[in-house]
Structure formats: structure tokens, C-alpha cells
Amino acid sequence: MNTQVAVRATLVAATAVVIMTAGSTRMAVVAQSDSLTVHDAWVREPAGDRNVTAAFAIVENGGAVQRAIVGATADGAEKAELHEMKMVESMMQMRPVQRIDVPAHGKVELKPGGLHVMLFGLQKTPRAGDTIRLTLKFDDGASVSTVAQVRKGDGMKDQESKGRDK
Numbered sequence: 001m002n003t004q005v006a007v008r009a010t011l012v013a014a015t016a017v018v019i020m021t022a023g024s025t026r027m028a029v030v031a032q033s034d035s036l037t038v039h040d041a042w043v044r045e046p047a048g049d050r051n052v053t054a055a056f057a058i059v060e061n062g063g064a065v066q067r068a069i070v071g072a073t074a075d076g077a078e079k080a081e082l083h084e085m086k087m088v089e090s091m092m093q094m095r096p097v098q099r100i101d102v103p104a105h106g107k108v109e110l111k112p113g114g115l116h117v118m119l120f121g122l123q124k125t126p127r128a129g130d131t132i133r134l135t136l137k138f139d140d141g142a143s144v145s146t147v148a149q150v151r152k153g154d155g156m157k158d159q160e161s162k163g164r165d166k
């Protein structure tokens with residue numbers, strides 16, 4: 001009987017480890033302010049010792065009024081800009097945008113190859129496994145802070161981290 005209990009405890013512990021391991025790459029951190037929720041925030045690990053990279057997240061608006069992201073800050077970054085990627089003459093290019101709309105009862109996804117937050121002047125090169133506090137500012141004056149996980153990017157889609165140096 002004691003042996004059975006011990007075995008079950010071991011199984012539970014093993015399951016917990018699996019969950020924690022999965023969680024370290026895709027930790028579900030949710031930050032909220034009234035109707036706005038920011039989740040699954042992550043920052044791409046820059047190549048080499050570059051101090052520029054992109055941050056991504058899902059922003060949901062549970063309210064009946066359209067909101068917009070109008071700015072961002074990130075701990076350890078001198079500057080953060082809202083960017084979009086666009087195909088221009090079959091080349092992906094990115095450029096700053098003033099605002100990113102978050103539809104009422106809808107969401108916007110900041111993701112590789114699309115809208116993102118560009119981080120400039122990072123004091124220390126982020127490495128996979130690090131976390132960075134990311135704050136999004138909205139047009140109603142609200143700020144929502146969340147913890148972004150630093151992850152490795154997916155090579156082909158890493159245009160955001162290559163920009164501006166050309």
C-alpha cells in the first residue's frame with residue numbers, strides 16, 4: 001500500500017515536470033486591464049549579440065469599443081516601436097505604424113511576418129529562457145504589462161530582427 005502511494009506520487013511528479021518543461025518555452029502569462037488582455041507574449045532571441053529584436057503577443061479586447069495599441073515599452077530596451085511587415089515589390093519590408101487597432105470583442109495577433117513591437121537599444125542581448133517585461137499602451141490611456149518569454153525564432157520568418165541595419 002505504501003509502495004502504491006509512492007509510485008503514484010512519482011507519476012504525479014513526472015507529469016508536473018513535463019508540464020513545466022513545456023511551459024518554459026510557451027508559458028501562458030496573461031495580463032489584463034478592464035477589457036484588454038495581453039497573452040502569449042514573447043521576444044525573439046536576436047542573432048549574435050545584436051541589440052535589436054521583435055516582440056509578439058496576442059491582444060484581446062473583450063469590450064464593446066474598439067481600442068488601439070498606441071505605444072510600447074520593454075524593460076532593458078531604449079525604445080520600442082509598433083511595426084508592420086508588408087510585401088513591397090516581392091520584398092518583405094517593415095515600417096513603424098502609429099497605432100494597431102484591436103477590434104471590439106476581437107483580437108489582434110502580433111506575430112512573425114506581421115505586426116510586431118520592435119525593441120531597440122537593448123542593454124543586454126536577450127537569450128532564450130530570459131523574460132522581459134513588456135508594456136503596451138492603449139488609446140484610452142490604459143497600460144497593460146505582461147512578461148514576455150525570450151524564445152528562439154524560426155529562421156525563415158525572422159525578417160523583423162534583420163531590419164534597420166541594411
Ligand SMILES: [Cu+2]
Pocket residue numbers: 054083084094095116117118160163
Ligand atoms: Cu520591426
